[in-house]
Amino acid sequence: MLRQAWAVFQKDIRMEFRGKEALNAAVAFALVVLILFSFAIDPTSEELREMSGGLLWILFAFSGVLLLNRSFSREQANDTLDVLMSLRVRPSALLLGKAWANLIFILLVEAICLPVFGVLYNIDITGQPGWLLLTLLLATWAIAVVGTVFAAMTVNLRLRELMLPVIVYPMIIPALAGAIRLTNLALTGAPPAGDDWIWVRLLIGFDIIFTALALGLIDFILVD
Amino acid sequence: MTLLSAQKVGKFFGSFPALRALSFTVERGQCVALLGRNGAGKTTLLRILGGLSRPTDGGLQSQARISILGHGIGVYDELSARQNLDFFAALSPVAINTAAWLEKVNLTQVADAPLREYSRGMRQRLALARTFMGEPELLLLDEPFTSLDDKATALLQTLLGEALQRGAAVVLSTHQIPEAMTLATHVLFLERGKLAFAGPRPAEMLQDPGWLYRNYGAVA
Numbered sequence: 001m002l003r004q005a006w007a008v009f010q011k012d013i014r015m016e017f018r019g020k021e022a023l024n025a026a027v028a029f030a031l032v033v034l035i036l037f038s039f040a041i042d043p044t045s046e047e048l049r050e051m052s053g054g055l056l057w058i059l060f061a062f063s064g065v066l067l068l069n070r071s072f073s074r075e076q077a078n079d080t081l082d083v084l085m086s087l088r089v090r091p092s093a094l095l096l097g098k099a100w101a102n103l104i105f106i107l108l109v110e111a112i113c114l115p116v117f118g119v120l121y122n123i124d125i126t127g128q129p130g131w132l133l134l135t136l137l138l139a140t141w142a143i144a145v146v147g148t149v150f151a152a153m154t155v156n157l158r159l160r161e162l163m164l165p166v167i168v169y170p171m172i173i174p175a176l177a178g179a180i181r182l183t184n185l186a187l188t189g190a191p192p193a194g195d196d197w198i199w200v201r202l203l204i205g206f207d208i209i210f211t212a213l214a215l216g217l218i219d220f221i222l223v224d
Numbered sequence: 225m226t227l228l229s230a231q232k233v234g235k236f237f238g239s240f241p242a243l244r245a246l247s248f249t250v251e252r253g254q255c256v257a258l259l260g261r262n263g264a265g266k267t268t269l270l271r272i273l274g275g276l277s278r279p280t281d282g283g284l285q286s287q288a289r290i291s292i293l294g295h296g297i298g299v300y301d302e303l304s305a306r307q308n309l310d311f312f313a314a315l316s317p318v319a320i321n322t323a324a325w326l327e328k329v330n331l332t333q334v335a336d337a338p339l340r341e342y343s344r345g346m347r348q349r350l351a352l353a354r355t356f357m358g359e360p361e362l363l364l365l366d367e368p369f370t371s372l373d374d375k376a377t378a379l380l381q382t383l384l385g386e387a388l389q390r391g392a393a394v395v396l397s398t399h400q401i402p403e404a405m406t407l408a409t410h411v412l413f414l415e416r417g418k419l420a421f422a423g424p425r426p427a428e429m430l431q432d433p434g435w436l437y438r439n440y441g442a443v444a
Contacts, residue, residue, distance in 0.1 A: 018302045080296070
Protein backbone atom coordinates (compact mmCIF):
# COMPACT_ATOMS: atom_id res chain seq x y z
CA MET A 1 0.00 0.00 0.00
CA LEU A 2 2.77 2.44 0.91
CA ARG A 3 4.46 1.87 -2.49
CA GLN A 4 1.25 2.81 -4.28
CA ALA A 5 0.67 5.78 -1.96
CA TRP A 6 4.19 7.02 -2.66
CA ALA A 7 3.62 6.79 -6.43
CA VAL A 8 0.37 8.77 -6.12
CA PHE A 9 2.11 11.35 -3.91
CA GLN A 10 4.94 11.85 -6.40
CA LYS A 11 2.49 12.11 -9.28
CA ASP A 12 0.33 14.74 -7.54
CA ILE A 13 3.38 16.78 -6.55
CA ARG A 14 4.69 16.61 -10.13
CA MET A 15 1.33 17.61 -11.60
CA GLU A 16 0.85 20.58 -9.27
CA PHE A 17 4.38 21.87 -9.69
CA ARG A 18 4.09 21.66 -13.47
CA GLY A 19 1.16 24.12 -13.56
CA LYS A 20 1.13 25.53 -10.00
CA GLU A 21 -2.45 26.66 -10.64
CA ALA A 22 -3.94 25.75 -7.27
CA LEU A 23 -0.75 26.59 -5.37
CA ASN A 24 -0.51 30.08 -6.91
CA ALA A 25 -4.18 30.73 -6.20
CA ALA A 26 -3.86 29.61 -2.57
CA VAL A 27 -0.71 31.67 -1.94
CA ALA A 28 -2.18 34.75 -3.64
CA PHE A 29 -5.40 34.45 -1.64
CA ALA A 30 -3.51 34.06 1.64
CA LEU A 31 -1.22 37.02 0.98
CA VAL A 32 -4.08 39.30 -0.06
CA VAL A 33 -5.99 38.48 3.14
CA LEU A 34 -2.86 39.06 5.25
CA ILE A 35 -2.25 42.44 3.63
CA LEU A 36 -5.91 43.53 3.91
CA PHE A 37 -6.05 42.59 7.59
CA SER A 38 -2.83 44.48 8.26
CA PHE A 39 -4.67 47.67 7.29
CA ALA A 40 -7.61 46.81 9.50
CA ILE A 41 -5.68 45.89 12.66
CA ASP A 42 -3.21 48.00 14.62
CA PRO A 43 0.05 46.00 14.41
CA THR A 44 1.26 47.28 17.78
CA SER A 45 -1.80 46.27 19.77
CA GLU A 46 -1.69 43.54 22.39
CA GLU A 47 -5.00 42.14 21.10
CA LEU A 48 -3.30 41.31 17.83
CA ARG A 49 -0.91 38.93 19.55
CA GLU A 50 -3.87 37.17 21.17
CA MET A 51 -5.80 36.81 17.95
CA SER A 52 -2.83 36.03 15.68
CA GLY A 53 -3.34 32.24 15.97
CA GLY A 54 -6.96 32.59 14.93
CA LEU A 55 -6.12 34.83 12.01
CA LEU A 56 -3.42 32.46 10.77
CA TRP A 57 -5.46 29.28 11.03
CA ILE A 58 -8.55 30.76 9.39
CA LEU A 59 -6.23 31.85 6.61
CA PHE A 60 -4.57 28.40 6.33
CA ALA A 61 -7.92 26.58 6.41
CA PHE A 62 -9.44 28.81 3.71
CA SER A 63 -6.44 28.72 1.40
CA GLY A 64 -6.04 24.98 2.10
CA VAL A 65 -9.50 24.25 0.73
CA LEU A 66 -8.50 25.85 -2.57
CA LEU A 67 -5.79 23.18 -2.80
CA LEU A 68 -7.96 20.34 -1.53
CA ASN A 69 -10.60 20.97 -4.16
CA ARG A 70 -8.12 20.02 -6.88
CA SER A 71 -7.12 16.81 -5.17
CA PHE A 72 -9.64 14.43 -6.76
CA SER A 73 -10.94 16.72 -9.48
CA ARG A 74 -7.59 16.34 -11.28
CA GLU A 75 -8.49 12.65 -11.64
CA GLN A 76 -11.74 13.53 -13.41
CA ALA A 77 -10.54 15.27 -16.57
CA ASN A 78 -9.61 12.07 -18.43
CA ASP A 79 -11.27 9.46 -16.20
CA THR A 80 -7.96 8.56 -14.57
CA LEU A 81 -9.70 7.66 -11.31
CA ASP A 82 -11.42 4.80 -13.18
CA VAL A 83 -8.04 3.62 -14.45
CA LEU A 84 -6.55 3.70 -10.94
CA MET A 85 -9.47 1.75 -9.50
CA SER A 86 -9.36 -0.85 -12.28
CA LEU A 87 -5.63 -1.32 -11.63
CA ARG A 88 -6.68 -2.34 -8.11
CA VAL A 89 -4.88 0.59 -6.53
CA ARG A 90 -6.10 0.43 -2.97
CA PRO A 91 -8.40 3.37 -2.22
CA SER A 92 -6.56 3.85 1.07
CA ALA A 93 -3.26 4.17 -0.85
CA LEU A 94 -4.84 6.73 -3.13
CA LEU A 95 -6.15 8.70 -0.15
CA LEU A 96 -2.84 8.53 1.68
CA GLY A 97 -0.79 9.65 -1.34
CA LYS A 98 -3.14 12.54 -1.99
CA ALA A 99 -3.26 13.55 1.68
CA TRP A 100 0.57 13.59 1.80
CA ALA A 101 0.65 15.81 -1.28
CA ASN A 102 -1.98 18.13 0.20
CA LEU A 103 0.03 18.29 3.43
CA ILE A 104 3.07 19.49 1.46
CA PHE A 105 1.03 22.03 -0.53
CA ILE A 106 -0.60 23.55 2.57
CA LEU A 107 2.72 23.57 4.46
CA LEU A 108 4.21 25.47 1.53
CA VAL A 109 1.49 28.11 1.76
CA GLU A 110 2.14 28.34 5.50
CA ALA A 111 5.91 28.63 4.96
CA ILE A 112 5.35 31.58 2.62
CA CYS A 113 2.69 33.28 4.76
CA LEU A 114 4.33 33.05 8.18
CA PRO A 115 7.32 35.34 7.46
CA VAL A 116 5.02 37.81 5.70
CA PHE A 117 2.72 37.70 8.71
CA GLY A 118 5.69 38.31 11.03
CA VAL A 119 6.79 41.38 9.08
CA LEU A 120 3.36 42.90 8.45
CA TYR A 121 2.10 42.40 12.01
CA ASN A 122 5.39 42.97 13.79
CA ILE A 123 5.34 39.58 15.52
CA ASP A 124 8.40 37.41 16.18
CA ILE A 125 7.55 33.99 14.78
CA THR A 126 10.82 32.43 15.96
CA GLY A 127 10.12 32.52 19.71
CA GLN A 128 9.18 28.83 19.97
CA PRO A 129 10.09 27.39 16.56
CA GLY A 130 9.81 23.75 17.69
CA TRP A 131 6.32 24.17 19.09
CA LEU A 132 5.21 26.21 16.12
CA LEU A 133 6.49 23.54 13.73
CA LEU A 134 4.80 20.74 15.70
CA THR A 135 1.52 22.68 15.70
CA LEU A 136 1.78 23.36 11.98
CA LEU A 137 2.45 19.69 11.21
CA LEU A 138 -0.31 18.27 13.42
CA ALA A 139 -3.00 20.77 12.44
CA THR A 140 -2.09 20.80 8.75
CA TRP A 141 -2.32 17.00 8.63
CA ALA A 142 -5.79 17.32 10.21
CA ILE A 143 -6.88 19.70 7.43
CA ALA A 144 -5.20 17.58 4.75
CA VAL A 145 -6.64 14.20 5.73
CA VAL A 146 -10.18 15.41 6.47
CA GLY A 147 -10.14 17.64 3.39
CA THR A 148 -8.87 14.88 1.11
CA VAL A 149 -11.52 12.38 2.13
CA PHE A 150 -14.28 14.96 1.66
CA ALA A 151 -12.74 16.02 -1.65
CA ALA A 152 -13.24 12.40 -2.76
CA MET A 153 -16.83 12.51 -1.52
CA THR A 154 -17.72 15.75 -3.30
CA VAL A 155 -15.76 15.21 -6.52
CA ASN A 156 -18.85 14.33 -8.57
CA LEU A 157 -20.96 17.22 -7.28
CA ARG A 158 -21.51 20.17 -9.57
CA LEU A 159 -21.12 22.59 -6.65
CA ARG A 160 -18.09 20.85 -5.18
CA GLU A 161 -16.12 24.10 -4.77
CA LEU A 162 -18.93 25.32 -2.53
CA MET A 163 -19.73 22.03 -0.80
CA LEU A 164 -16.20 21.10 0.24
CA PRO A 165 -15.62 24.04 2.62
CA VAL A 166 -19.18 23.76 3.95
CA ILE A 167 -18.49 20.15 4.96
CA VAL A 168 -14.82 20.42 5.95
CA TYR A 169 -14.82 23.47 8.23
CA PRO A 170 -17.29 22.13 10.83
CA MET A 171 -15.37 18.82 10.91
CA ILE A 172 -12.01 20.42 11.66
CA ILE A 173 -13.21 22.84 14.35
CA PRO A 174 -11.62 20.81 17.20
CA ALA A 175 -8.26 20.68 15.38
CA LEU A 176 -8.41 24.39 14.56
CA ALA A 177 -9.26 25.24 18.17
CA GLY A 178 -6.17 23.37 19.36
CA ALA A 179 -3.99 24.84 16.63
CA ILE A 180 -5.12 28.40 17.41
CA ARG A 181 -4.37 28.01 21.10
CA LEU A 182 -0.94 26.44 20.53
CA THR A 183 -0.01 28.96 17.84
CA ASN A 184 -0.89 31.83 20.16
CA LEU A 185 1.39 30.29 22.78
CA ALA A 186 4.22 29.73 20.32
CA LEU A 187 4.00 33.32 19.07
CA THR A 188 4.18 34.70 22.61
CA GLY A 189 7.38 32.73 23.08
CA ALA A 190 6.11 30.61 25.96
CA PRO A 191 6.29 26.79 25.84
CA PRO A 192 3.07 24.86 26.57
CA ALA A 193 2.64 24.20 30.25
CA GLY A 194 0.03 22.58 32.46
CA ASP A 195 -3.39 22.68 30.82
CA ASP A 196 -1.93 23.61 27.43
CA TRP A 197 -0.85 20.00 26.88
CA ILE A 198 -4.47 19.03 26.41
CA TRP A 199 -4.41 20.87 23.09
CA VAL A 200 -1.39 18.88 21.91
CA ARG A 201 -3.12 15.66 22.92
CA LEU A 202 -6.30 16.81 21.20
CA LEU A 203 -4.45 17.44 17.94
CA ILE A 204 -2.67 14.08 18.08
CA GLY A 205 -5.92 12.27 18.93
CA PHE A 206 -7.80 14.10 16.17
CA ASP A 207 -5.14 13.13 13.62
CA ILE A 208 -5.14 9.47 14.64
CA ILE A 209 -8.92 9.11 14.75
CA PHE A 210 -9.62 10.95 11.50
CA THR A 211 -6.78 9.24 9.63
CA ALA A 212 -8.15 5.84 10.68
CA LEU A 213 -11.71 6.87 9.78
CA ALA A 214 -10.64 8.23 6.41
CA LEU A 215 -8.67 5.09 5.54
CA GLY A 216 -11.61 2.93 6.57
CA LEU A 217 -14.27 4.89 4.71
CA ILE A 218 -12.53 5.75 1.45
CA ASP A 219 -13.28 2.33 -0.06
CA PHE A 220 -17.04 2.98 0.20
CA ILE A 221 -16.65 6.51 -1.11
CA LEU A 222 -14.72 5.72 -4.28
CA VAL A 223 -16.61 2.61 -5.49
CA ASP A 224 -20.26 3.46 -6.27
CA MET B 225 -9.43 -21.27 -17.93
CA THR B 226 -12.06 -18.91 -16.57
CA LEU B 227 -10.83 -15.37 -15.99
CA LEU B 228 -14.11 -13.88 -14.93
CA SER B 229 -17.38 -15.33 -13.78
CA ALA B 230 -20.56 -13.31 -13.27
CA GLN B 231 -23.48 -14.82 -11.37
CA LYS B 232 -26.87 -13.14 -11.60
CA VAL B 233 -25.31 -9.68 -11.59
CA GLY B 234 -27.87 -6.92 -11.22
CA LYS B 235 -27.57 -3.18 -10.79
CA PHE B 236 -30.28 -0.74 -9.76
CA PHE B 237 -30.00 3.03 -9.89
CA GLY B 238 -32.71 3.89 -7.40
CA SER B 239 -35.66 1.83 -8.62
CA PHE B 240 -34.39 1.70 -12.21
CA PRO B 241 -32.95 -1.70 -13.13
CA ALA B 242 -29.87 -1.00 -15.26
CA LEU B 243 -28.80 -4.66 -15.29
CA ARG B 244 -30.91 -7.70 -14.48
CA ALA B 245 -29.53 -11.11 -13.43
CA LEU B 246 -26.63 -11.42 -15.88
CA SER B 247 -24.70 -14.68 -15.71
CA PHE B 248 -21.77 -15.45 -17.99
CA THR B 249 -18.09 -16.37 -17.94
CA VAL B 250 -15.09 -14.99 -19.81
CA GLU B 251 -12.37 -17.51 -20.63
CA ARG B 252 -8.71 -16.95 -21.38
CA GLY B 253 -8.14 -16.05 -25.06
CA GLN B 254 -11.73 -14.97 -25.69
CA CYS B 255 -12.62 -11.69 -27.33
CA VAL B 256 -16.12 -10.84 -26.18
CA ALA B 257 -18.05 -8.17 -28.07
CA LEU B 258 -20.50 -6.48 -25.73
CA LEU B 259 -23.32 -5.25 -27.93
CA GLY B 260 -26.54 -3.40 -27.30
CA ARG B 261 -28.33 -0.18 -28.04
CA ASN B 262 -27.62 3.05 -26.16
CA GLY B 263 -28.81 2.68 -22.57
CA ALA B 264 -28.79 -1.12 -22.71
CA GLY B 265 -26.31 -1.27 -19.80
CA LYS B 266 -22.99 -1.88 -21.59
CA THR B 267 -21.00 0.80 -19.77
CA THR B 268 -22.61 -0.09 -16.42
CA LEU B 269 -21.61 -3.73 -16.93
CA LEU B 270 -18.04 -2.78 -17.91
CA ARG B 271 -17.77 -0.59 -14.80
CA ILE B 272 -18.87 -3.49 -12.62
CA LEU B 273 -16.44 -5.87 -14.35
CA GLY B 274 -13.65 -3.32 -13.80
CA GLY B 275 -14.40 -2.96 -10.09
CA LEU B 276 -15.52 0.66 -10.47
CA SER B 277 -19.05 -0.06 -9.37
CA ARG B 278 -20.59 -2.65 -7.06
CA PRO B 279 -23.43 -4.84 -8.33
CA THR B 280 -26.68 -4.47 -6.40
CA ASP B 281 -27.41 -8.19 -6.80
CA GLY B 282 -25.33 -11.25 -7.57
CA GLY B 283 -21.58 -11.40 -7.62
CA LEU B 284 -18.40 -11.48 -9.67
CA GLN B 285 -15.40 -13.72 -9.35
CA SER B 286 -12.13 -12.64 -10.92
CA GLN B 287 -8.52 -12.60 -9.89
CA ALA B 288 -7.34 -11.38 -13.28
CA ARG B 289 -5.17 -8.31 -13.70
CA ILE B 290 -7.50 -5.86 -15.38
CA SER B 291 -6.86 -2.88 -17.62
CA ILE B 292 -9.62 -0.56 -18.73
CA LEU B 293 -9.99 1.92 -21.57
CA GLY B 294 -13.11 3.98 -21.07
CA HIS B 295 -14.54 7.06 -22.73
CA GLY B 296 -11.74 9.20 -21.26
CA ILE B 297 -8.19 8.42 -22.31
CA GLY B 298 -7.07 7.71 -18.76
CA VAL B 299 -3.82 9.69 -18.76
CA TYR B 300 -2.80 13.01 -17.22
CA ASP B 301 -2.56 16.11 -19.40
CA GLU B 302 -0.15 17.81 -16.97
CA LEU B 303 2.45 15.04 -17.25
CA SER B 304 4.60 13.92 -20.15
CA ALA B 305 4.08 10.60 -21.90
CA ARG B 306 7.07 9.12 -20.08
CA GLN B 307 5.86 10.36 -16.68
CA ASN B 308 2.39 8.98 -17.37
CA LEU B 309 3.64 5.52 -18.27
CA ASP B 310 6.18 5.51 -15.42
CA PHE B 311 3.41 6.37 -12.96
CA PHE B 312 1.08 3.60 -14.11
CA ALA B 313 4.02 1.17 -14.29
CA ALA B 314 4.86 1.98 -10.65
CA LEU B 315 1.34 0.90 -9.69
CA SER B 316 1.51 -2.36 -11.61
CA PRO B 317 2.44 -5.59 -9.82
CA VAL B 318 4.60 -6.62 -12.82
CA ALA B 319 7.77 -4.97 -14.15
CA ILE B 320 7.12 -2.84 -17.24
CA ASN B 321 9.61 -1.48 -19.74
CA THR B 322 7.96 1.88 -20.42
CA ALA B 323 10.66 2.96 -22.89
CA ALA B 324 9.80 -0.02 -25.09
CA TRP B 325 6.12 0.94 -25.00
CA LEU B 326 6.90 4.54 -25.95
CA GLU B 327 8.82 3.13 -28.90
CA LYS B 328 5.99 0.77 -29.78
CA VAL B 329 3.42 3.58 -29.98
CA ASN B 330 5.92 5.85 -31.73
CA LEU B 331 6.13 8.52 -29.03
CA THR B 332 9.80 8.28 -28.07
CA GLN B 333 10.70 11.56 -29.81
CA VAL B 334 8.12 13.52 -27.81
CA ALA B 335 8.19 11.43 -24.63
CA ASP B 336 9.16 14.33 -22.37
CA ALA B 337 6.76 16.95 -23.71
CA PRO B 338 3.59 17.61 -21.68
CA LEU B 339 0.50 15.94 -23.06
CA ARG B 340 -1.35 19.17 -23.69
CA GLU B 341 1.09 19.76 -26.56
CA TYR B 342 0.12 16.43 -28.18
CA SER B 343 -2.23 15.95 -31.09
CA ARG B 344 -5.37 13.90 -30.55
CA GLY B 345 -3.84 10.92 -32.34
CA MET B 346 -0.73 10.99 -30.15
CA ARG B 347 -2.86 11.10 -27.01
CA GLN B 348 -4.86 8.12 -28.27
CA ARG B 349 -1.68 6.13 -28.91
CA LEU B 350 -0.44 6.92 -25.40
CA ALA B 351 -3.79 5.79 -23.99
CA LEU B 352 -3.38 2.50 -25.87
CA ALA B 353 0.14 2.04 -24.46
CA ARG B 354 -1.18 2.69 -20.96
CA THR B 355 -3.99 0.19 -21.48
CA PHE B 356 -1.97 -2.67 -22.95
CA MET B 357 1.36 -2.40 -21.09
CA GLY B 358 2.00 -4.84 -18.27
CA GLU B 359 0.30 -7.67 -20.16
CA PRO B 360 -3.10 -7.42 -18.43
CA GLU B 361 -5.05 -10.67 -18.33
CA LEU B 362 -8.43 -9.04 -18.90
CA LEU B 363 -8.93 -5.95 -21.06
CA LEU B 364 -12.14 -3.97 -20.72
CA LEU B 365 -12.61 -1.57 -23.60
CA ASP B 366 -15.59 0.79 -23.82
CA GLU B 367 -16.19 1.75 -27.45
CA PRO B 368 -12.45 1.69 -28.21
CA PHE B 369 -12.79 2.39 -31.96
CA THR B 370 -14.82 5.56 -31.48
CA SER B 371 -13.03 8.66 -32.82
CA LEU B 372 -9.70 6.87 -33.33
CA ASP B 373 -7.64 8.04 -36.30
CA ASP B 374 -6.43 5.47 -38.83
CA LYS B 375 -3.01 4.98 -37.17
CA ALA B 376 -4.55 4.45 -33.75
CA THR B 377 -7.16 2.07 -35.17
CA ALA B 378 -4.43 -0.04 -36.80
CA LEU B 379 -2.40 0.04 -33.58
CA LEU B 380 -5.42 -1.00 -31.51
CA GLN B 381 -6.13 -3.93 -33.82
CA THR B 382 -2.47 -5.04 -33.63
CA LEU B 383 -2.39 -4.77 -29.84
CA LEU B 384 -5.68 -6.62 -29.49
CA GLY B 385 -4.38 -9.40 -31.72
CA GLU B 386 -1.18 -9.71 -29.66
CA ALA B 387 -3.10 -9.70 -26.38
CA LEU B 388 -5.44 -12.45 -27.55
CA GLN B 389 -2.51 -14.48 -28.85
CA ARG B 390 -0.79 -14.48 -25.46
CA GLY B 391 -4.03 -15.67 -23.82
CA ALA B 392 -5.52 -12.47 -22.48
CA ALA B 393 -9.28 -12.00 -22.65
CA VAL B 394 -10.93 -8.91 -24.07
CA VAL B 395 -14.40 -7.53 -23.40
CA LEU B 396 -15.19 -4.65 -25.73
CA SER B 397 -18.39 -2.70 -26.01
CA THR B 398 -18.99 -1.16 -29.38
CA HIS B 399 -21.50 0.12 -31.89
CA GLN B 400 -18.99 -0.46 -34.69
CA ILE B 401 -19.96 -4.06 -35.30
CA PRO B 402 -17.95 -4.77 -38.48
CA GLU B 403 -14.61 -3.90 -36.75
CA ALA B 404 -15.58 -5.83 -33.64
CA MET B 405 -16.73 -8.95 -35.50
CA THR B 406 -13.34 -9.45 -37.13
CA LEU B 407 -11.89 -9.94 -33.61
CA ALA B 408 -14.79 -11.25 -31.55
CA THR B 409 -14.96 -14.92 -30.64
CA HIS B 410 -18.01 -14.44 -28.43
CA VAL B 411 -20.89 -12.02 -28.14
CA LEU B 412 -22.86 -10.70 -25.19
CA PHE B 413 -25.93 -8.85 -26.38
CA LEU B 414 -27.71 -6.64 -23.85
CA GLU B 415 -31.26 -5.48 -24.32
CA ARG B 416 -32.69 -3.15 -21.66
CA GLY B 417 -30.37 -4.54 -19.00
CA LYS B 418 -31.06 -8.20 -19.79
CA LEU B 419 -28.76 -10.63 -21.51
CA ALA B 420 -30.60 -11.34 -24.76
CA PHE B 421 -27.79 -13.41 -26.29
CA ALA B 422 -24.60 -14.92 -24.88
CA GLY B 423 -22.44 -17.32 -26.80
CA PRO B 424 -19.96 -17.82 -29.64
CA ARG B 425 -20.12 -15.17 -32.31
CA PRO B 426 -22.83 -16.14 -34.80
CA ALA B 427 -21.30 -16.62 -38.26
CA GLU B 428 -24.16 -14.56 -39.70
CA MET B 429 -22.77 -11.46 -37.94
CA LEU B 430 -19.77 -11.35 -40.30
CA GLN B 431 -21.93 -10.67 -43.34
CA ASP B 432 -24.88 -9.05 -41.60
CA PRO B 433 -23.97 -6.81 -38.61
CA GLY B 434 -27.64 -6.23 -37.83
CA TRP B 435 -28.50 -9.93 -37.61
CA LEU B 436 -28.33 -10.14 -33.81
CA TYR B 437 -30.46 -7.03 -33.32
CA ARG B 438 -33.15 -8.38 -35.61
CA ASN B 439 -33.26 -11.87 -34.10
CA TYR B 440 -32.69 -11.17 -30.41
CA GLY B 441 -33.47 -7.49 -30.06
CA ALA B 442 -36.94 -7.60 -28.55
CA VAL B 443 -36.63 -8.86 -25.03
CA ALA B 444 -39.65 -8.00 -22.93
